[in-house]
Amino acid sequence: MRSAYGDSLVKLGMEYPNIVCVGGDTTDSLKTKKFGEKFPDRLFNVGIAEANLVSVAAGLAIAGKIAFASTYAAFIPGRCLDQIRNAICYPSLNVKIVVSHAGLSVGPDGASHQQIEDISIMRSLPNMRVLVPGDAPSVKKLLEKIVDIHGPFYMRLARPSTEEINTGDSDFDIGKGRIVTDGTDLSIFACGTMVSISQKASEILKKDHGISSRVIDMYSIKPIDTDLIYKCTKETGSLISVEEHSIIGGLGSAISEVTSDICPTFVTKIGIRDMFGESARDEEIDNLLEKYGLSPKEIVRNALELKKREKK
Numbered sequence: 455m456r457s458a459y460g461d462s463l464v465k466l467g468m469e470y471p472n473i474v475c476v477g478g479d480t481t482d483s484l485k486t487k488k489f490g491e492k493f494p495d496r497l498f499n500v501g502i503a504e505a506n507l508v509s510v511a512a513g514l515a516i517a518g519k520i521a522f523a524s525t526y527a528a529f530i531p532g533r534c535l536d537q538i539r540n541a542i543c544y545p546s547l548n549v550k551i552v553v554s555h556a557g558l559s560v561g562p563d564g565a566s567h568q569q570i571e572d573i574s575i576m577r578s579l580p581n582m583r584v585l586v587p588g589d590a591p592s593v594k595k596l597l598e599k600i601v602d603i604h605g606p607f608y609m610r611l612a613r614p615s616t617e618e619i620n621t622g623d624s625d626f627d628i629g630k631g632r633i634v635t636d637g638t639d640l641s642i643f644a645c646g647t648m649v650s651i652s653q654k655a656s657e658i659l660k661k662d663h664g665i666s667s668r669v670i671d672m673y674s675i676k677p678i679d680t681d682l683i684y685k686c687t688k689e690t691g692s693l694i695s696v697e698e699h700s701i702i703g704g705l706g707s708a709i710s711e712v713t714s715d716i717c718p719t720f721v722t723k724i725g726i727r728d729m730f731g732e733s734a735r736d737e738e739i740d741n742l743l744e745k746y747g748l749s750p751k752e753i754v755r756n757a758l759e760l761k762k763r764e765k766k
Contacts, residue, residue, distance in 0.1 A: 455611040456554050458590035460485025462597045463522065464492050470520060470601060476511045478504050478525040484554050486524050505534040508541060508549075515547040520601060523549055527556035527569035527610060531576060538606075539579055546581040546605050552597075554611040557698035558726065558742055559647060561613070564733035570726050574703025576608040577676040583628065584676040585609045586697075586705075588649035589618045592673055595626040603628065610646065612698070614739060617650040619671065629677035637668035640757055641686035644696040645672050645705050648748065652696050655753035665757065675708055683712045692720040692760050698748060701725040722760050724753060 467473050467489055474496045481487040481499055490497030498514075500507045504525060511523035523530065530553050531538055542549045556569050577584045585600070585607060587593045593611065600607045619634055626632065634649065635656050644652040649671045659665040668690055670682065686693060693713070695706035706723030713719050726746055734742035743749055 455587065455590055455593050455616060456483070456485045456613075458593040459552060459554075459597070459611060460488040462594045463489045466597065466601055467493050467496065472519050473522065473601070474498065474514050474519045475522045475524065476500060476507050476514070478502060478507045478529065480525045484524045486522075504529040505537045508534045508537040511549045512537070512541040512547050515542075515549050519548075521549045522552055524552045524554070526567065527553040527572050528567040531572055532569060535575065542606050543579045543581045548604050550600055550607045550609070552609045552611065555613045556610045557612055557647065558731045558746060558748070559612050559614050559698065559739050561734050561736050561739050561742065565730040568731035570698075570700045570731065571703070572610060573675055573697070573699050573705065574707070577708065578703070582606045582608055582676070585628070585673055586645040586675055587611070587673050588644070588646055588671050589616050589620055591618060591620040591622055591624060592626055592671070594622075595624065596673065599626065599628055612647045614647070616647055619650050619653065626673065629674050629679060631670045631672040631674065631679040631682045633668060634671050635667070635669035637666040638690060639665045640667040640692060640694065640761065641670060641690045642667055642694045642696060642753065642757070643670045643672045643705060643709055645675060647698050648696040651748065651750055652753060655750040655757070658750055658754050659757055663754070663758065665761065667757065672705060675705055678708050678712065680712050680716070683709055684717050687713060687717040687719045692722070692764055694722045694724060694753065694756060694760065696724045696748070696753060698743075699725050701727055720760060720763060722756050724748065724756055
């Protein structure tokens with residue numbers, strides 16, 4: 455996803471001469487260095503000063519630029535919520551915040567750098583829109599969309615490489631979700647790295663338990679696809695949400711807000727349960743995700759329990 459971001463930023467930079475990028479000593483890791491090599495006068499590295507990074511991006515947006523602000527998710531929004539709220543969201547400036555290294559899969563960096571609250575924080579800000587793509591093709595498509603939509607966006611990327619679940623022909627609209635696997639007995643809403651994992655769980659449910667599950671890539675968390683949630687509730691019954699994020703305030707909470715208003719049903723939230731993460735070597739990331747309940751096996755277990763609840 456990071457490579458897709460860097461490549462797309464260069465491509466968009468050639469089409470939009472008013473695109474600029476602001477980084478904070480992570481331009482190599484975020485792959486925005488590619489943009490700087492192509493357009494050296496349009497990349498601004500402000501160093502380890504994230505509040506300043508966001509403020510500089512806001513100033514560039516006021517000057518008429520499309521400003522991309524990028525670093526690790528632990529630092530944005532982690533170190534600069536006040537600046538995001540008051541300098542970007544309040545005046546609804548044209549700043550696109552694209553962060554990487556979100557969730558537990560940061561691995562060796564441990565709990566201090568495993569950002570698991572950001573979706574909750576960012577979707578609560580007025581005027582902010584929140585996107586969590588699941589693979590490289592969706593990153594490219596969504597960047598093409600947001601560059602033409604005025605106002606703040608927050609796009610959340612993961613550190614590790616992810617399995618591609620979409621193609622270059624797949625369509626992505628802001629405020630929509632996408633059914634990647636259809637089913638009739640249950641709907642699984644996932645975002646980011648959890649989409650491919652949810653697909654694997656869906657295959658197990660079908661093969662071993664005869665349960666046909668629909669998997670939705672809910673890449674747009676805010677605005678969220680109210681119509682699709684309603685459709686899935688009516689067609690498949692209960693819902694499961696899966697996210698590499700706290701269950702408090704994230705994708706599952708956003709879905710529950712919809713169902714409580716227009717289509718009451720059971721919503722099982724799979725995510726990090728009000729706790730911090732822990733360090734793990736890169737080769738142990740899958741084990742770490744499993745420990746925190748973010749594995750196909752755990753999704754299957756929750757799905758079976760949910761179907762039992764439906765019968766009571």
